[in-house]
Amino acid sequence: MKFSTRAERIEPFYVMEVAKAAQALAREVAGTREPMIFLNIGEPDFTAPPLVVEAADRAVRSGVTQYTNALGLEALRERISGWYAERFGVDVPARRIVVTAGASAALQLACLALIDAGDEVLMPDPSYPCNRHFVSAAEGKAVLIPTTAEERFQLSAAKVEAAWGAKTRGVLLASPSNPTGTSIAPDELRRIHDVVRGKGGLTIIDEIYLGLSYDDAFGQTALALGEDVISINSFSKYFNMTGWRLGWMVVPEAMVPVVERLAQNLFICASTVSQHAALACFEPDSIAEYERRRAEFKARRDYFIPALDALGLTVPVQPDGAFYAWADCTQAAERLGVAGSWDFAYELMRRAHLAITPGRDFGTADTQRFVRFSTANSMAQLQEAVARLQRLIG
Numbered sequence: 001m002k003f004s005t006r007a008e009r010i011e012p013f014y015v016m017e018v019a020k021a022a023q024a025l026a027r028e029v030a031g032t033r034e035p036m037i038f039l040n041i042g043e044p045d046f047t048a049p050p051l052v053v054e055a056a057d058r059a060v061r062s063g064v065t066q067y068t069n070a071l072g073l074e075a076l077r078e079r080i081s082g083w084y085a086e087r088f089g090v091d092v093p094a095r096r097i098v099v100t101a102g103a104s105a106a107l108q109l110a111c112l113a114l115i116d117a118g119d120e121v122l123m124p125d126p127s128y129p130c131n132r133h134f135v136s137a138a139e140g141k142a143v144l145i146p147t148t149a150e151e152r153f154q155l156s157a158a159k160v161e162a163a164w165g166a167k168t169r170g171v172l173l174a175s176p177s178n179p180t181g182t183s184i185a186p187d188e189l190r191r192i193h194d195v196v197r198g199k200g201g202l203t204i205i206d207e208i209y210l211g212l213s214y215d216d217a218f219g220q221t222a223l224a225l226g227e228d229v230i231s232i233n234s235f236s237k238y239f240n241m242t243g244w245r246l247g248w249m250v251v252p253e254a255m256v257p258v259v260e261r262l263a264q265n266l267f268i269c270a271s272t273v274s275q276h277a278a279l280a281c282f283e284p285d286s287i288a289e290y291e292r293r294r295a296e297f298k299a300r301r302d303y304f305i306p307a308l309d310a311l312g313l314t315v316p317v318q319p320d321g322a323f324y325a326w327a328d329c330t331q332a333a334e335r336l337g338v339a340g341s342w343d344f345a346y347e348l349m350r351r352a353h354l355a356i357t358p359g360r361d362f363g364t365a366d367t368q369r370f371v372r373f374s375t376a377n378s379m380a381q382l383q384e385a386v387a388r389l390q391r392l393i394g
């Protein structure tokens, strides 16, 4: 069978290969003294809180399950608008909010709405692998720009200016980032946006981890910079609803009808049941629960990052959000007699039954040196992971 060149261009998601190997080994070692510990998972270990589950149940039982408007339930767009006002002090009118099937659909809609064949989009290396594939699926080209720890593994205005070429259409950023958990410093973000604006380009920013920020210096939405910023967000991470497939995007007013037309044709609407359930995310009891969980994520970070550093798995930039640690495994790999993050990850899996993610998917610049640990696991599991690492490389 002949497949499209578009499909052939999409690289495999190696994370999944590692996850499959980890699951196979997990079955073998289940019930032994060292069952598998999964620190490779990119989703919260928490699930939707009670009011959200009850709202979903009510929606199903009362039969409010027909399609919604392609832009999403008006009430949900209003609640999201209210969240921006209350939490970030930013006025984001509901009419600029489009509810989507996760951030993934929002990214796809943004790329399809804005990118023409051959357009180039600048993004940091390392970054979330699917983002470059959304660009590629829209016939554009993702241009990965190597970043450093000094830059918090994010783009800088100077690098954006230097990399801008005749075909550049804009930047696709993520703050806080996956895999590093680091955000763009607000002043730098303003400078980047000024450069992009000066070139007549687009600033698209994936803020899916914004709710999971632990540092007031960083936890602000880029939407404060102006109506021309396109922000992607989701119910997956802060709201703990990964499999419910619900997210949103905030776009300039002129873009709403274009996204609406695309969404009507490509998706009809996001899941109706999930939309009704998500209304309950913004109830005071749910927010209180999310805030308790955010504190738990922060406590895990505060325990785990120093423990990794002490083991020679250096985390060069303290994550200010999300639930990841981007650690340099050079020394630790040497101690295990292997070279590179891919072999190191497999060695940890085999010898300590710890599943982690090698850097490979996230870019090409320096990713053979780095591995991603996810702290979306209980404190007890993180402590056990550290004990096993100590035995192996301590």
Ligand SMILES: Cc1ncc(COP(=O)(O)O)c(C=O)c1O
Pocket (backbone or CB within 6 Å): 042, 101, 102, 103, 104, 105, 128, 174, 177, 178, 206, 208, 233, 234, 235, 236, 242, 246, 247
């Ligand atoms: C940076 C980033 N963007 C987007 C996504 C996709 O999220 P969603 O579940 O909302 O489609 C993820 C998921 O891990 C992510 O880490």
